Amino acid sequence: MKINDKFDPGHYLASDTRYDKMQYRRCGKSGLLLPLLSVGLWHNFGHTDNLENGRNILRTSFDHGITHFDLANNYGPPYGAAEENFGRLFQQDWKPYRDELILSTKAGWDMWPGPYGTLGSRKYLIASIDQSLRRMGVDYVDIFYHHRPDPDTPLEETMAALDQIVRQGKALYVGISQYQPAEADRAVEILRSLGTPLLIHQPRYSMFDRWVEGGLLDVLEKQGVGAIAFSPLEQGILTDKYLKGVPENSRMVKDGRYLTKDKLTPELLEKVQHLNEIAKQRGQSLAQMAVAWLLKDPRITTVLVGASSPKQMLENIGCLDNLEFSPTELNEIAKWI
Ligand SMILES: NC(=O)c1ccc[n+]([C@@H]2O[C@H](COP(=O)([O-])OP(=O)(O)OC[C@H]3O[C@@H](n4cnc5c(N)ncnc54)[C@H](OP(=O)(O)O)[C@@H]3O)[C@@H](O)[C@H]2O)c1
Numbered sequence: 001m002k003i004n005d006k007f008d009p010g011h012y013l014a015s016d017t018r019y020d021k022m023q024y025r026r027c028g029k030s031g032l033l034l035p036l037l038s039v040g041l042w043h044n045f046g047h048t049d050n051l052e053n054g055r056n057i058l059r060t061s062f063d064h065g066i067t068h069f070d071l072a073n074n075y076g077p078p079y080g081a082a083e084e085n086f087g088r089l090f091q092q093d094w095k096p097y098r099d100e101l102i103l104s105t106k107a108g109w110d111m112w113p114g115p116y117g118t119l120g121s122r123k124y125l126i127a128s129i130d131q132s133l134r135r136m137g138v139d140y141v142d143i144f145y146h147h148r149p150d151p152d153t154p155l156e157e158t159m160a161a162l163d164q165i166v167r168q169g170k171a172l173y174v175g176i177s178q179y180q181p182a183e184a185d186r187a188v189e190i191l192r193s194l195g196t197p198l199l200i201h202q203p204r205y206s207m208f209d210r211w212v213e214g215g216l217l218d219v220l221e222k223q224g225v226g227a228i229a230f231s232p233l234e235q236g237i238l239t240d241k242y243l244k245g246v247p248e249n250s251r252m253v254k255d256g257r258y259l260t261k262d263k264l265t266p267e268l269l270e271k272v273q274h275l276n277e278i279a280k281q282r283g284q285s286l287a288q289m290a291v292a293w294l295l296k297d298p299r300i301t302t303v304l305v306g307a308s309s310p311k312q313m314l315e316n317i318g319c320l321d322n323l324e325f326s327p328t329e330l331n332e333i334a335k336w337i
Helices: 051-063 081-100 122-136 155-167 181-194 216-223 266-281 286-295 310-321 327-334
Strands: 024-026 033-035 037-040 068-070 102-107 141-146 171-177 198-202 226-230 302-305
Touching: 033 037, 037 051, 037 310, 051 081, 051 310, 081 122, 102 122, 102 171, 122 141, 122 155, 141 155, 141 198, 155 171, 155 181, 171 181, 181 198, 181 216, 198 216, 216 226, 266 286, 266 327, 286 302, 286 310
Parallel strands: 037 068, 037 302, 068 102, 102 141, 141 171, 171 198, 198 226, 226 302
Antiparallel strands: 024 033
């Protein structure tokens, strides 16, 4: 029996105060507003995870105005599990709130065996969105992404598939992820010519990974496309959790596929320690400062955090209490990133 088979649905009534504090930013030049924080289901929503905990992470998020939940076809483990588990939660909790939610999913990484279950062909993307909708038990997603560039499929084909998915009513908007500035620029032009504007780009961006500052954000601003920053906490490194060793319940121990212990060098920990001190002086935690630091750039529409507990999510939302940085603080931070 999977852990999730023991799951007791309970009953959910969203908080009346859910829109009191969250702020929303316009996504590029679109009509869509997104919350300053969004929640991702990459980890903690697989069949090996406790679904009740996942349910409480999403409830806590929505109760504080986080209207955007981000998925992908292969989030799990196993692949598809996060969408399946979200589908169960959707039936129990979210169905009455569908029109208050922005759901996204993606295709691009390996998903099923053979040549049609990966990368960027029309064949893969159209089949994948149909599978995702079935797993999630929804009629449409709000945003459908091409998850990573495909060097061998013509960009025209991949973008035409995104356009087709919108025209079929399976997604309202489209996005791209991990595209470099020049290919993102070209994707925007192709989509514009097809009549389906690119809504959003999803790049990795944190205080320790600033590649987007080298041109991508300029392209997005010029083209009126929004940006959603993923792994803003460097999967947990930009928090105080690894400062006194590696906790047993951390991602590094529980699921070391993408976050390995060799990342925690003495040099990196020294930087984290200094950033943690600056955060304390600002009266916030390092996780809160890491999110706020990304939001100081108005081109960042929303910061896409993960959380392994409702408590972490609450802490991250607490960044809203201090989003301003003095020039001195920015200079201090710049020494350690
Ligand atoms: N487009 C893409 O290619 C792509 C790639 C990766 C991710 N994403 C998206 O981005 C989302 C976020 O990515 P991510 O999970 O790597 O983001 P992250 O926010 O950098 O890391 C989240 C992890 O950090 C730890 N954490 C979070 N808040 C904390 C706090 N307040 N104190 C201490 N630890 C805290 C938790 O790990 P512990 O388990 O250690 O507690 C949590 O699971 C994903 O869910 C997915 O939707 C997209």
